[in-house]
Amino acid sequence: MNDFLFSDCSTESGYYGFRGSPSAKVNSLTQSDSPHLAMTYSALASLLILGDDLSQIDKVGITSTLQRLQKADGR
Secondary structure (H helix, E strand, C coil): HHHHHHEEECCCCCEECCCCHHHHCCCCCCCCCHHHHHHHHHHHHHHHHHCCCCCCCCCHHHHHHHHHHCCCCCC
């Protein structure tokens, strides 16, 4: 199960996180290949439930992605 979750990890779009579904994988870089915030949360929660230590996760990448998505007013 962990391998399946990690297979939907997206790092190529300049953002780090997990895609909404395996069908969102595309050969060319498009908005469809970008990570989805809710799916990133769900994947991380699922990995923790499955006992993963999250050592394969780029924690700086996720934090950077969240900061880039946050608006100037904090929302």
